[in-house]
Amino acid sequence: MDTPVAYIEGIGGFLLDVLGVWAFDMVNAYGQAVTIDACIIDGCTDAFRVGVDFLERHRATMDFDRSEVRYEDHGQRVIISFRTTIEGNSTSRAAVRLASATNLRMRAVQPVEVAISAPDGEEGVFLPTVNNGVVLLAAAVTKVTNGKALIPAINSYGERIRLPSKRELGVWIPLKQDMELLQMHGELETKRVQKWLAELGDVDTPLDDEHDVDIGTEEPTSSLS
Incomplete structure (x- = not known):
């Protein structure tokens, strides 16, 4: 297949040679078949580039907020996800x-x-x-x-x-590499919290201004535990 262009303009205005065209079929994460004619770019072998012509032909929308390309094909919504970095x-x-x-x-x-x-x-x-x-x-x-x-x-x-x-x-x-996930050990279970409060001191004697404390309910017998 002949290449549509001899070169493309990269970031910063550098010109990159187009070596050929690779036509292939792929299946997206939703089981939908997608046909792509991708240009082989000199020095760019780890990813393929989708041109504006693909977006125009399919009337596709490139959504950077959701990191996906969407278009309609024979009444079916086709979604191609991609990754971006900041x-x-x-x-x-x-x-x-x-x-x-x-x-x-x-x-x-x-x-x-x-x-x-x-x-x-x-x-x-x-x-x-x-x-x-x-x-x-x-x-x-x-x-x-x-x-x-x-x-x-x-x-x-x-x-x-x-x-x-x-x-x-x-x-x-x-998750970033410097993030640490804390494992839950059940410390916030109701029984453990009640035991912890009991160890802090008297939990039976009412407060002097308990009638002014708002705990989210109007029931007179309600309490925090």
């Missing part, structure tokens, strides 16, 4: 979407598989940013395997619910 070689956050259509059992907690644009073994924090109605999500630390990860989801509804593929759930924030 100062200090740290990776910016990316959108987290359901990897495939998922059925959630009624009133149950179950793991769901999501697609994340990250290398294998990378640890990060999932933060829910989208209101999914009766489906409740919580922040979770998880690890990426083959571009996917598991996060917990709660169906608070009394019937089964089906979530569609590519449903946006939140964002992925990679």
